[in-house]
Amino acid sequence: MKALAINGSARKNGNTAALLKSALEGSASVGAETSLVHLYDLNYRGCTGCVACKLLGGSSFGSCAQRDDLTQILEQAKNADVLFLGSPMYFNDVTGQLRGFFERFLFPAITYTKERVILYPKRVSVGLCFTSNAPGSFYTDFYERLKNTFTHIIGPAEYVEASETWQFDDYSKYAADMFDVEARLKRHLEVFPEDCKKAYEMGRRLASAQ
Numbered sequence: 001m002k003a004l005a006i007n008g009s010a011r012k013n014g015n016t017a018a019l020l021k022s023a024l025e026g027s028a029s030v031g032a033e034t035s036l037v038h039l040y041d042l043n044y045r046g047c048t049g050c051v052a053c054k055l056l057g058g059s060s061f062g063s064c065a066q067r068d069d070l071t072q073i074l075e076q077a078k079n080a081d082v083l084f085l086g087s088p089m090y091f092n093d094v095t096g097q098l099r100g101f102f103e104r105f106l107f108p109a110i111t112y113t114k115e116r117v118i119l120y121p122k123r124v125s126v127g128l129c130f131t132s133n134a135p136g137s138f139y140t141d142f143y144e145r146l147k148n149t150f151t152h153i154i155g156p157a158e159y160v161e162a163s164e165t166w167q168f169d170d171y172s173k174y175a176a177d178m179f180d181v182e183a184r185l186k187r188h189l190e191v192f193p194e195d196c197k198k199a200y201e202m203g204r205r206l207a208s209a210q
């Protein structure tokens with residue numbers, strides 16, 4: 001059983017990566033074979049709207065026709081049993097890199113037919129991992145929307161979030177005095193490990209259900 005995590009943050013040891021690694025550890029604890037991909041290591045573009053994935057009888061029907069570093073990752077994601085997707089919030093959305101992945105992963109799966117059809121061969125359980133500066137409730141609608149999109153197209157989805165995260169190694173060195181640094185540090189030391197535990201539990205639950 002395969003669990004794949006896709007990191008949409010450029011920071012390989014940042015908050016998002018920590019949630020994803022915890023989720024993978026949870027899956028590994030029940031026997032999953034795990035792997036982690038950092039999208040910022042890859043060279044690719046988002047969907048170009050070529051619509052080759054919708055061409056009836058075409059060689060790329062139901063899959064992305066672009067050939068680049070993402071091609072193999074898209075195949076791995078389709079064939080995983082459990083898929084974790086992580087992103088920091090960047091201007092009230094996922095990062096551009098993860099957005100590009102979403103376009104290339106989600107669009108070839110669907111058709112514009114009257115009858116609803118999903119072209120991917122199997123359902124994949126999805127665990128979304130989000131991190132933000134903003135407090136917890138701020139992005140609930142956004143997270144729920146993405147969860148529903150993935151449930152609809154890819155497979156049963158759930159999410160964990162870590163909010164008011166630790167962003168700078170030393171806040172005093174940066175133009176960032178709007179933050180209550182002591183409260184942030186306390187949260188980083190006390191709440192963030194709990195968020196990671198939630199990610200671990202999610203990883204274990206999704207892999208156990210396979």
Ligand SMILES: Cc1cc2nc3c(=O)[nH]c(=O)nc-3n(C[C@H](O)[C@H](O)[C@H](O)COP(=O)(O)O)c2cc1C
Nearest residue numbers: 009014015016088089090091092131132133134165
């Ligand atoms: C370019 C940029 C844009 C950001 N925009 C937001 C935002 O809109 N809302 C928010 O809550 N945090 C925002 N943040 C903060 C990050 O989401 C937060 O620090 C996150 O935990 C970083 O995750 P990482 O350590 O995995 O990179 C932004 C950070 C950057 C660098």
